[in-house]
Amino acid sequence: MSKSIMVLGTASSVGKSTIATAFCRYFKNKGMKVAPFKALNISLNSFVTEDGLEMGRAQVVQAEACEIKPRAWMNPVLLKPSGNMKTQVIVNGKVKCNIDSYKYKELNKELKEVVKETYDEISKDYNLVVLEGSGSCAEINLKESDIANMYMAKASNSPVILVADIDRGGVFASVVGTIALLDSEERERVKGIIINKFRGSIESFKPAMKQLEEIINIPVLGTMPYYDLDIEDEDSVTEIINNKNKEKNGLDVVVIRLPYMSNFTDFNSLSRLDEINLRYVDNEKEIGNPNLLIIPGSKNTIEDLKFLKKRGIYSKIVELEKINTVILGICGGYQILGESIEDELGIEGDVRSEKGFGFLPIKTVFNKEKVTKQSRGEVVSKKIKEFFNIEVSGYEIHNGKTFISNEENIFIRLNNNEVAGAINNKGNVLGTYLHGIFDENDFLTCFINYLLNNNHMYKTNSKIISYKEYKLNELDKLARLLEENIDMKKVEEILKK
Template sequence: MLQGTASNVGKSIIAAGLCRIFYQDGYRTAPFKPQNMALNSYITDEGLEMGRAQVFQAEAAGIKPEARMNPILLKPCGNHTSQVIVNGKVIAQMHSSEYHTYKDTLIDVLRNTFEGLEKSYDIIVMEGAGSCAEINLKEKDISNMGMADIADSPVILVSDIDRGGVFASIVGTLMLLEEHERARVKGVIINKFRGKKEYFESGVRMLEDIIKIPVLGVIPYSDIKIEDEDSVTTRFKRTSEKRDINIEVIRTPHMSNFTDFDIFETQPDVSLKYIDYGENIGNPDILIIPGSKSTVSDLKYIRENGFDEDIKRCAESGKLVIGICGGYQMLGRKLIDKKHVESELDEVDGLGLLDTVTEFDSEKRTVQTERNISDCLSGYFESLSGKKVKGYEIHMGRTYPCSDSEIPMFQESSGKESSDGERDRKVSMGYVNSTGNIAGTYIHGIFDEVEFTRALLNGIRMRKGLEPIESEVKSFRQFKEREYDRLADMLRENMDIGKIYEIMGL
């Protein structure tokens, strides 16, 4: 089990790398995170919801993601409440105090889920959450040492040197652990190192003299492109030079599934920028309103910060405006919430850029989807007819057209998904306006199909008088496979993998 001295020290990435190494070495390996708090989630083949970190770890291990790899998923809703998802299904929305009590019932869930997973695989690579030394939360800990006790697992402690204070964080964490917990810690990894490691060797020796635990590796800061787990990522602060095509994404407080846009970072002619609080929307070629766990709240945020006027300005100037899931709902005329799923309001005005209305329901739709782009679209989508897209849906609302002015984005006869009955056949998973510059869809991962995305980008290039280009990345999945191999190579070079096998008794 990998546990951390803090959040965002790199546990998820190192876990993925170990999954890849064990897979390369012939072991059937699975990831496991007992409790994950994240707005980035994924829908399995069975229609079950799980955190995306365990998805890319499963990919690295060469297996399909299963919800039991992340049995407890908490999706923050604001005001100290979270949607609680257990083994892939929504249980309830709980206040933090209510959930603290509910944890008692989850211990058996974790034990049973872990034991079932353990019977199916040779190695389980577990990941803790945040810091393992939160002494005020230790009584009902199920994320770190509490889970290590259930699994009777050795622990490797991960710390981030880039943020400073690495020696104090490691020593302090170990001091705050109880004696039987410290006995579980068999090694330490120092992550995100910049500089020449030979200058750091004396520091490693001094640290080992103090903690009496071996340092198993000093991992360099790298440019390996693996998904970030959640919004603690530093990606939102990255600045990239302006390129031929500029894409801006509005970073709302409850933004979900920002991994939808990872593909753009593989395209050499694209710069991707997240617009945060206090910043201004510029003059992007594509403006994206992302998914949201709290659509009504994020729509209010957009209005309070004046982003709504910027969105309309981009739309009126003919720029491409795309809404994904919650962003799709915001683009319509009305958001109706008579069951008060999203807020205490029965009805909220949308941005009015699509002639649609969304009705929220208490039942969440979770399904994988495969579609083909409609052949009757204009504007930016005119050259995309028949292009295949696939991904998954996670939403509490259903979106309906108010008139025939909006055109379904997808051919309705195509797709691999479960049916929600007669009513849903009247609902498209996306709409495009008549001029083809405003579009919304419920499909997360829609841009992962390189052929579709590159055709969309080349259409923008041609509008700007630029020649189309081909993507060096022909398949996003193959690109990720290469990155997992790069990650494994980097860990093998900088970690004592033999010692890790020894710690596991292999």
């Protein structure tokens, strides 16, 4: 019979995703068949499975920790805010509808049934399912429509571990307040507390932990230290894009922080490298003179293109292109680098057409069908000789069909003969539909060495560890941290009850 455990939080960004990931890796290393589950995600950061279904990135990381393939059932409901008070609703990997954000409650009953049925169907195939909540589990104004938190804990009959963040302050009040706002049945489900992001002396903190236990009558399982591990975490999005990563010397890479930016995880494989200093900027003055400028994916491409023009970033990028700065666009960023974006059907909003940069000889026309698939291909352009014939892979999540006017400007051709990228005649502006293109070592190494050579820097002689191996190493470190700092024997006892 399968077991389950649920990780809930006192607030958003307390580290629920990372703790759930740590549980997944810990129990996987114990020899258990483990799977993650998050009933509902609200995120623009998504992934496409090998069967072409869309899901939240947090459960992809947790699936990697379990060493199983990501599947859409791990995140049966994904809400993607798309601007203009609209939200795209994705159910079991497929777009169900686009709704006015305030009408979400009308779908609530149906979505609750979906997540319950999905969980019941898959849970029997695993020894343990690690469930993750969303935001705070004690939002009394949202309790009636709650899907991801206590509703799912009850539906799965899971014991709950409550995570609180001491780094933001007020940790005792947040724990006590959360417990106080739960009803008696919900309080009974909470079997332990984890204090996350702890700095300082644990010995000095133990009396306070004991006092907290006496107030709430629930054991404090320990404190997770404020660690410097590279674990992709939905709750840490703000920290990443606010440039709280360590500055490094080497290549200066700027990612434009778009209002509707999606899939920033495309650049995690870059940020781990010593040769790269990755910065996110949202105004013209901070751009400077980078070695590489990236326009990322977007959930509302036209609105983000208008944002670039309004903030003066558009003009700055035009100046950089004139001095041959390398510019890369991914997905929505790829569309923005073209001549125009047409939206006659109003897929993204009221604006029907917007002129792009015109760096690439492409035009994009939005249509009703959303493309979600994994793709493989190769670089067919000889404009940058280092890239020619390099195999590439990734996943596509986009609306619209892009037409290229000159075959000589094709950068990437897929194995099914579709075009998935373009390059300008000078070879300094590139675009592709492939998310995750830097996760493949051959393309990553080639790209880094091209940039180093382009800026008269020494090429890297050290072999870049594969991103997959790198991530597994980080996950094992996380599992060890969990075991060293949290009473996992107590957690295992909780699972046996």
